[in-house]
Each structure stands twice: as C-alpha cells, then as structure tokens.
Amino acid sequence: xxxxxxxxxxxxxxxxxxxxxxxxxxxxxxxxxxxxxxxxxxxxxxxxxxxxxxxxxxxxxxxxxxxxxxxxxxxxxxxxxxxxxxxxxxxxxxxxxxxxxxxxxxxxxxxxxxxxxxxxxxxxxxxxxxxxxxxxxxxxxxxxxxxxxxxxxxxxxxxxxxxxxxxxxxxxxxxxxxxxxxxxxxxxxxxxxxxxxxxxxxxxxxxxxxxxxxxxxxxxxxxxxxxxxxxxxxxxxxxxxxxxxxxxxxxxxxxxxxxxxxxxxxxxxxxxxxxxxxxxxxxxxxxxxxxxxxxxxxxxxxxxxxxxxxxxxxxxxxxxxxxxxxxxxxxxxxxxxxxxxxxxxxxxxxxxxxxxxxxxxxxxxxxxxxxxxxxxxxxxxxxxxxxxxxxxxxxxxxxxxxxxxxxxxxxxxxxxxxxxxxxxxxxxxxxxxxxxxxxxxxxxxxxx
Amino acid sequence: xxxxxxxxxxxxxxxxxxxxxxxxxxxxxxxxxxxxxxxxxxxxxxxxxxxxxxxxxxxxxxxxxxxxxxxxxxxxxxxxxxxxxxxxxxxxxxxxxxxxxxxxxxxxxxxxxxxxxxxxxxxxxxxxxxxxxxxxxxxxxxxxxxxxxxxxxxxxxxxxxxxxxxxxxxxxxxxxxxxxxxxxxxxxxx
Numbered sequence: 001x002x003x004x005x006x007x008x009x010x011x012x013x014x015x016x017x018x019x020x021x022x023x024x025x026x027x028x029x030x031x032x033x034x035x036x037x038x039x040x041x042x043x044x045x046x047x048x049x050x051x052x053x054x055x056x057x058x059x060x061x062x063x064x065x066x067x068x069x070x071x072x073x074x075x076x077x078x079x080x081x082x083x084x085x086x087x088x089x090x091x092x093x094x095x096x097x098x099x100x101x102x103x104x105x106x107x108x109x110x111x112x113x114x115x116x117x118x119x120x121x122x123x124x125x126x127x128x129x130x131x132x133x134x135x136x137x138x139x140x141x142x143x144x145x146x147x148x149x150x151x152x153x154x155x156x157x158x159x160x161x162x163x164x165x166x167x168x169x170x171x172x173x174x175x176x177x178x179x180x181x182x183x184x185x186x187x188x189x190x191x192x193x194x195x196x197x198x199x200x201x202x203x204x205x206x207x208x209x210x211x212x213x214x215x216x217x218x219x220x221x222x223x224x225x226x227x228x229x230x231x232x233x234x235x236x237x238x239x240x241x242x243x244x245x246x247x248x249x250x251x252x253x254x255x256x257x258x259x260x261x262x263x264x265x266x267x268x269x270x271x272x273x274x275x276x277x278x279x280x281x282x283x284x285x286x287x288x289x290x291x292x293x294x295x296x297x298x299x300x301x302x303x304x305x306x307x308x309x310x311x312x313x314x315x316x317x318x319x320x321x322x323x324x325x326x327x328x329x330x331x332x333x334x335x336x337x338x339x340x341x342x343x344x345x346x347x348x349x350x351x352x353x354x355x356x357x358x359x360x361x362x363x364x365x366x367x368x369x370x371x372x373x374x375x376x377x378x379x380x381x382x383x384x385x386x387x388x389x390x391x392x393x394x395x396x397x398x399x400x401x402x403x404x405x406x407x408x409x410x411x412x413x414x415x416x417x418x419x420x421x422x423x424x425x426x427x428x429x430x431x432x433x434x435x436x437x438x439x440x441x442x443x444x445x446x447x448x
Numbered sequence: 449x450x451x452x453x454x455x456x457x458x459x460x461x462x463x464x465x466x467x468x469x470x471x472x473x474x475x476x477x478x479x480x481x482x483x484x485x486x487x488x489x490x491x492x493x494x495x496x497x498x499x500x501x502x503x504x505x506x507x508x509x510x511x512x513x514x515x516x517x518x519x520x521x522x523x524x525x526x527x528x529x530x531x532x533x534x535x536x537x538x539x540x541x542x543x544x545x546x547x548x549x550x551x552x553x554x555x556x557x558x559x560x561x562x563x564x565x566x567x568x569x570x571x572x573x574x575x576x577x578x579x580x581x582x583x584x585x586x587x588x589x590x591x592x593x594x595x596x597x598x599x600x601x602x603x604x605x606x607x608x609x610x611x612x613x614x615x616x617x618x619x620x621x622x623x624x625x626x627x628x629x630x631x632x633x634x635x636x637x638x
Contacts, residue, residue: 182525184525207611207614209614210578225611225614228567228609229609252586252609252610254583254586254610255579268579268583270586270608272607272608273593273606273608277590277593277608278587278590278591278593278594280583280586301583301587303579303582303583304579317579317580317583319583322539322541323539325580325583346576348576348577348579349578349579349580364577366576371575371576371577394578395577395578413621
C-alpha cells in the first residue's frame with residue numbers, strides 16, 4: 001500500500017503509515033468505497049471521441065473486456081437491457097436520475113480517443129445517489145492493445161472494492177501446438193489471464209515444462225530437456241535473456257518454485273547418477289542457483305515444493321513408498337517436516353494460496369481412479385473437491401490475489417486449461433488455442 | 449452497498465478533488481507513490497501494457513526475443529537403441545523377473561562394448577500428475593542403474609534421467625499403450 005496519500009496539488013500533503021487510517025480530508029470531499037460485490041455497477045458503452053474511428057473500435061473491446069473483468073471478480077453489473085431505454089449517456093454530465101431509475105449505485109463512464117498511435121481512456125466512477133466523483137483517471141497505452149487498458153480500468157475499479165484485481169495478470173503454460181510429426185516440441189507459452197494474447201516463450205523444440213513465474217512477473221523459471229537432461233532455466237521475458245540455474249548443473253531438477261520475495265528458489269533435485277539419485281530431495285538456493293542448501297534427506301521421493309505466502313514454510317510432496325504421495329509442510333529451513341494431507345491415499349502437486357487471508361493448499365488427488373483438484377484448508381483441516389467429472393485434472397495454480405484457481409484437465413485426449421473461483425464454482429475452459437495445453441502457472445502483472 | 453467513509457478512500461478522491469481544484473484534471477495529477485501513472489511520454493524500459501517489451505529485429509517468436517540457448521530437434525519418441533527397453537508394472541519401479549533377464553543380457557553387451565555409455569531414461573504411462581511421474585521415472589531409472597551396477601556394469605558408464613509421462617513411446621490410452629510406455633529406455637552414446 002502506498003504510504004503517502006497525495007493531496008499535494010493544493011499544498012495539503014498528508015501522510016500516514018502504511019496500512020493506517022488516513023486523517024480526515026478537507027471538508028466537502030466525498031469519499032466512497034465499493035463494499036462487497038453486491039453493489040450494482042452500471043458499465044455503459046465506452047464513448048469514443050466524435051469521428052474517431054480507431055477509438056470507436058477500441059471502445060467496443062474496452063466495454064466488453066471491462067465488463068468481463070468485473071464479472072470475473074463477481075461484481076454485480078446492471079444488465080444493459082435495463083438502460084437501453086435511457087436517453088444517450090452524456091459522459092461529461094450524466095443524468096444520475098436516469099441511472100437511479102435502473103437501480104445502478106455506481107456509474108462507470110469510459111471515454112476513449114486515439115491520438116498519434118496512443119489510446120487514451122478516461123475512466124470516471126460516480127456515486128449515483130449523490131453524483132459525487134469516486135474515481136477519475138486517464139489511462140494511456142499503445143493503440144493496438146485496448147484489452148490492456150480495459151484490464152487496467154477494471155483493476156482500478158476493483159481496488160475501490162478492496163479487491164486486488166488480476167485483470168493484467170498472465171498465465172504461463174506448456175503447449176505442444178508447434179509440434180510437427182516426428183519432432184517433439186513442448187514449449188512454454190504465456191497468455192493473458194482470460195486466455196487472450198497467447199505468446200510463445202521458448203523456441204528450442206524440446207520438452208519444456210513446469211513454468212513458474214517470478215513474483216515480480218518479469219521472469220519465468222522452467223525446466224527444459226534441451227540438452228537431454230532436465231535443467232532449470234529462467235527466461236527474462238521482457239529482456240530476451242535466458243539464464244541457467246547454477247545449482248542444477250550437477251544433477252537434475254524436476255520441480256521448482258520462487259520464494260514470495262523472489263530471492264530464493266526451492267527445487268527438487270536428484271544427482272546425475274549413482275548414490276543419492278533416484279529419490280529426489282528438496283533444496284533451496286538463491287534464485288540464480290548459487291548457495292544451494294539441502295532441506296530434506298530421506299529415502300523418500302520429495303518433490304513439488306511451493307512456498308507459503310510469508311516464505312516461512314514450504315509445502316511439498318513426499319512419497320514414502322511409490323503410489324502413495326502425500327502433501328507435507330516444513331519450515332523453509334527444513335525443520336518440522338509433517339504431513340498435512342488428511343484424506344486420500346494419493347496426493348501430489350501442492351500450490352499454496354498466495355493470499356495470506358486464505359490458509360489453504362490446492363493439490364491433485366486420486367479419487368475413484370481419476371485425478372481431481374482439491375483444496376485443503378490448513379486452519380480447519382477440511383478438504384474440498386474442486387473438479388469432478390471433467391476427465392483427469394491436475395496442476396492447480398492460484399491467481400495472484402488467491403481468489404481463483406487455474407489447472408489443466410484432460411478430456412477425451414485433449415488437455416485444456418480451466419479457471420474457477422476458489423470454491424470451485426463456475427469452472428470455465430480458457431480459449432487457450434490449439435494443441436495440448438498444460439501445467440499453468442498464474443503469475444502477477446509485470447511490475448516496472 | 450456503497451459506503452461513504454471517513455478515512456479509507458480519501459487518497460483517490462482527494463487526488464481527484466485536488467486536480468479539479470487546479471483545473472488540471474487528467475493532466476497534472478501527481479502519481480501516488482508506488483503506483484506509476486501511465487501516460488504518453490512516460491518512459492519505460494519494458495512495456496507490460498503491450499505485454500511483451502521491445503522486440504529485437506530478426507526474432508520470429510511473436511514479441512518475445514529469441515532465447516540465447518539454441519534448439520536441437522528432439523525426436524518424438526525414443527532414440528534407436530541396440531538395447532531393448534525394460535518395462536514395469538503400473539505404479540511400480542520394481543524390476544520384474546523378465547526385466548532382470550533383459551538386464552543380464554544388457555550387462556554382457558556392455559562388456560562387449562567398452563567405452564559405450566548409456567543414459568537410462570525412465571518413463572511412465574499417462575496416469576497421474578507430472579511431478580509424481582517424474583519421481584516415478586527417476587526411481588525406475590535408478591532401479592535399472594542399481595541392478596546393472598550390481599552385476600558388474602561400471603556406474604561411470606551409466607547416467608539416469610526421468611521423463612515422467614512427458615515422452616510416451618506410443619500414443620493412446622488403455623493398458624496396451626500404457627504397458628509400452630512404462631519403461632526404461634537405453635540412450636546410447638560414445
């Protein structure tokens with residue numbers, strides 16, 4: 001949270017410690033938040049600048065994407081069939097009585113123009129009952145990506161509802177869409193959180209898998225068999241660099257995860273051959289692979305590490321015997337190793353919810369011979385099943401705000417990526433594109 | 449519901465109000481710390497807005513630059529090998545009597561072919577998660593390594609690796625395909 005609350009334009013800069021209540025503002029300034037997702041929000045069509053054809057096109061996309069983004073976080077949107085009869089919206093002087101008449105409590109006005117290749121979006125929120133301004137922002141970006149501006153607008157609106165929006169977040173995944181007969185090509189891809197804009201990251205025509213975002217959204221660590229052995233690389237996707245994880249050189253890395261502060265990497269490691277190989281153990285090193293430290297030293301196979309939101313604990317999979325993997329938790333120094341999965345004989349692939357308010361771990365469980373995504377509530381010890389009857393599902397990953405889950409399911413021979421809320425309601429298959437699409441990792445929006 | 453608050457949301461509204469006051473709406477608002485305001489002329493080295501940064505010329509991979517580490521085509525399936533695969537039961541890394549027989553013959557082959565090395569590639573059928581199968585394939589390759597070294601093949605000529613379920617020998621679901629895919633393959637070099 002920003003520590004400084006800016007009011008300096010009128011020379012009245014106030015400041016408050018992070019997270020603390022702010023002092024009351026000057027008289028006459030309205031203050032609103034959207035409390036709860038039951039607030040009825042009207043999102044009328046984006047208004048393009050008169051005669052601005054590119055803006056008119058962009059507006060279509062913006063309205064559609066913005067509404068979808070808000071619905072995704074369960075904001076209640078006033079149906080447009082209710083306000084079709086209203087007189088045309090005057091964006092600079094809305095008639096709030098009109099919007100009251102259709103039950104809107106918040107009015108979202110968007111105006112766009114395209115100037116010199118730049119798309120500008122004015123975003124204004126009004127409290128309908130009073131007409132007060134709740135938010136006014138001007139957002140700008142390259143004109144060829146109106147979706148991004150819509151996502152940004154959505155995140156701004158969601159912030160008023162105290163939701164850390166994920167509309168600009170991205171999902172990394174593995175796709176074999178580039179594969180030609182006789183040549184394997186499982187490449188790392190990235191897409192927007194809603195499945196739009198899939199882009200290829202790796203181009204090595206090998207097996208690449210298990211993408212894992214750095215917490216700042218600037219890099220993706222992934223395992224590649226490009227040399228024939230599984231090695232851990234980090235692709236700095238905005239810089240075009242690709243670095244190798246130093247600690248992987250003496251053996252094989254089979255799973256990995258960045259710590260929440262991005263400084264360390266937990267990984268499952270097995271030496272190249274001979275003594276100690278065969279049963280993987282969990283190690284932690286600096287994010288570049290220097291200073292490796294071994295955390296587990298059992299004859300069991302330990303793999304699939306995932307960090308708690310504080311970085312103080314690591315969950316992982318331990319197979320004391322084959323065909324009986326279970327979810328364990330330990331301190332990030334390797335102490336206090338203990339089993340946490342309580343039901344089922346076969347549990348693997350833990351993913352710790354990154355939001356501190358949800359103390360829960362998603363994982364994959366073998367149930368009735370199939371594979372299903374489930375969530376373990378660490379506070380209560382209770383488990384809830386997320387998927388059912390969709391074929392085999394695995395590889396759950398949380399949205400950065402912890403409110404949604406993505407995973408992949410195989411149905412009739414095709415793997416696709418699906419998204420649901422954290423309770424498992426309303427599972428949607430993402431329009432991911434051709435080929436088998438697997439192993440999603442939901443990362444943050446890139447920070448600058 | 450909408451709540452009119454006394455403290456929490458003043459930051460946003462105060463900024464807007466301040467801007468209105470100086471008739472500079474949308475042009476002169478100072479950015480809140482830690483929350484860069486994007487706008488024309490905002491310099492930035494990368495552009496998460498378009499998502500993919502600046503692309504060096506010559507790249508053929510959308511807007512992502514080509515990676516520094518080049519590619520070698522990997523065959524879809526196993527490399528040809530003079531040594532037969534050994535197969536496993538479902539959810540098992542234990543060597544069957546048939547597997548041990550095959551490995552005894554393989555040990556003789558290693559004796560006749562000094563200097564040749566083998567990478568023992570552990571594979572699994574498609575059932576189960578990616579991490580589980582990587583672990584299982586690793587255990588299968590280790591089981592073969594242990595047996596071969598116990599009957600005299602020098603460990604220095606062997607390495608182990610798991611592909612989990614990522615590179616099946618045959619496609620398709622059902623026991624016929626699964627049985628072929630549960631294997632250790634001998635990738636020969638040298």
